Amino acid sequence: MEEKRAKLQQWISESKNIVFFGGAGVSTESGIPDFRSVDGLYNQQYKYPPETILSHSFFERDPEEFYRFYHNKMLFPDAKPNAAHRKLAELEQAGKLKAVVTQNIDGLHQAAGSVAVYELHGSVHRNYCMKCHQFYDLDFMMKSEGVPHCPVCGGMIKPDVVLYEESLDQQTIEAAVLAISRADMLIIGGTSLAVYPAAGLIRYYQGNKLTLINKSPTPYDSHADLVISGPIGEVLGAVQI
Numbered sequence: 001m002e003e004k005r006a007k008l009q010q011w012i013s014e015s016k017n018i019v020f021f022g023g024a025g026v027s028t029e030s031g032i033p034d035f036r037s038v039d040g041l042y043n044q045q046y047k048y049p050p051e052t053i054l055s056h057s058f059f060e061r062d063p064e065e066f067y068r069f070y071h072n073k074m075l076f077p078d079a080k081p082n083a084a085h086r087k088l089a090e091l092e093q094a095g096k097l098k099a100v101v102t103q104n105i106d107g108l109h110q111a112a113g114s115v116a117v118y119e120l121h122g123s124v125h126r127n128y129c130m131k132c133h134q135f136y137d138l139d140f141m142m143k144s145e146g147v148p149h150c151p152v153c154g155g156m157i158k159p160d161v162v163l164y165e166e167s168l169d170q171q172t173i174e175a176a177v178l179a180i181s182r183a184d185m186l187i188i189g190g191t192s193l194a195v196y197p198a199a200g201l202i203r204y205y206q207g208n209k210l211t212l213i214n215k216s217p218t219p220y221d222s223h224a225d226l227v228i229s230g231p232i233g234e235v236l237g238a239v240q241i
Helices: 001-012 026-028 039-043 056-061 061-071 083-093 110-114 140-145 171-182 200-204 233-237
Strands: 018-022 097-103 117-119 121-130 158-163 185-187 208-214 226-229
Touching: 001 208, 001 226, 018 171, 026 158, 026 233, 039 097, 056 061, 061 117, 083 097, 083 110, 083 233, 121 140, 171 200, 185 233, 208 233
Parallel strands: 018 097, 018 185, 097 117, 185 208, 208 226
Antiparallel strands: 121 158
């Protein structure tokens, strides 16, 4: 393991165009649970699995139940960036990291100081009225009870997050693909690479420093140039810039 971490350090030191691709495992170390890890508690509290509740058709059919789940399980306003978020921001400030491509919607990369962040699945910090398109922040959503409505026109407010059955934002995808295709090192962390189409973006990487950092094996382990098993915050936090 020490040999692998030494190689990670060497590659980061040598690289000038790093891109980081991350998933839920990056945020779990900040106390945000992966909602796909359905436990008994979820099954007791909700009639439907998370994937059903977080779908476009369910949002339209039963916004009350959607928002009950959304408020309880998707919003963590007190969460703070962890060592992984902070190190990535430092790498960007040092001119080494060119982009963060994330499947997370919590905004913790920006909170840590990262600027070039492509949020494939949107953000809980952006919410809009479906009728007049007025913008509302996370604080407004936290203070609203039940289904939030626009104080301006009365329309229902929707989080700017990509629900199941919805397409990813095309501009975000194109920017992420361009960044990944230009990278001289791609670090993938905290993701099982099981969610598509997001996971498919890593195929655009053309270099030879494909690094996977994850607690459990992924379908891409055999394609990676370096695989490190462990918590992303602990591994990245030890990197020297």
